[in-house]
Amino acid sequence: MYNVDLFITDSPLKKVHYIYFAFFLLCLVSFFLYAQTEEKEEPKELLSKEFDFQKAKRILKRFYKKVGTDFYCGCSFTEDKENFGRLKIDFSSCGLTSRKDNHRQTWIEWEHIVPAHSFGSSRECWTQKNCEANGKPVRGRKCCRATDPEFNRMEADMHNIVPVPGEINADRGTFSYGEIEGEERNYGLCDFEINFKEQTAEPKPNIRGDIARTYFYMEWKYGIPVPENRRKLYESWNQLDPPDTFEIRKNEIIEKIQKVKNPFID
Numbered sequence: 001m002y003n004v005d006l007f008i009t010d011s012p013l014k015k016v017h018y019i020y021f022a023f024f025l026l027c028l029v030s031f032f033l034y035a036q037t038e039e040k041e042e043p044k045e046l047l048s049k050e051f052d053f054q055k056a057k058r059i060l061k062r063f064y065k066k067v068g069t070d071f072y073c074g075c076s077f078t079e080d081k082e083n084f085g086r087l088k089i090d091f092s093s094c095g096l097t098s099r100k101d102n103h104r105q106t107w108i109e110w111e112h113i114v115p116a117h118s119f120g121s122s123r124e125c126w127t128q129k130n131c132e133a134n135g136k137p138v139r140g141r142k143c144c145r146a147t148d149p150e151f152n153r154m155e156a157d158m159h160n161i162v163p164v165p166g167e168i169n170a171d172r173g174t175f176s177y178g179e180i181e182g183e184e185r186n187y188g189l190c191d192f193e194i195n196f197k198e199q200t201a202e203p204k205p206n207i208r209g210d211i212a213r214t215y216f217y218m219e220w221k222y223g224i225p226v227p228e229n230r231r232k233l234y235e236s237w238n239q240l241d242p243p244d245t246f247e248i249r250k251n252e253i254i255e256k257i258q259k260v261k262n263p264f265i266d
Helices: 012-040 053-067 116-120 140-147 149-155 166-172 205-222 231-240 245-258
Strands: 077-079 087-089 108-112 161-165 193-195 200-202
Touching: 053 087, 053 108, 053 149, 053 161, 053 245, 087 108, 108 166, 116 140, 116 149, 140 149, 161 166, 166 193, 205 231
Parallel strands: none
Antiparallel strands: 077 087, 108 161, 193 200
């Protein structure tokens, strides 16, 4: 039997149904608005078209402060309370020592796996003679930062940036990665070697795949060629050191921010 009250507009039961339906709609709209807000709650600098290396470093600091270890040596680090904005390395956490520059080795710096020289030196801005930034003459990398949007995109690509000890960053310079005979340790227990004569840097085995996939990504994304004398080596590194959970998670986070992932990690 049908309930006649359901068909009477002003019945109490009908009003209760209207109230529930309205409450349901309100919840649905609220959830939609909340979801939209969550998607948009990215750092303000990400919404700017002028996204650069400095902004990329600020974002990576937030991410790596939770992780707390550097890429080359696995050293823990924390914010330096005496030097605002710097991340101070805990030498005792990894047995790191300095080769010559103990001052620079104290802090984390942000290293490009594929060096800026590799993707900048062939650009016109790198060799431009009459270049200014903020009214001052600049050359090379600084000129590219001031005048070349594509260079800025490459320099700020977070798939290619990692935290490393400062002195090692300086020592590695623009050297490509490779394998070095022997295990001469110039940085204490840190498993990272540099042959200055051969201009080669040897990373520890469990980050070699990460490095190879970054080179492949920069070639795929920006056309920066992998050095031909290293391609086969990097292909082998990619196989021997497959992506781990951290690398996969980092790739997902950067994809959310930059809207592009490193497909070689997948």
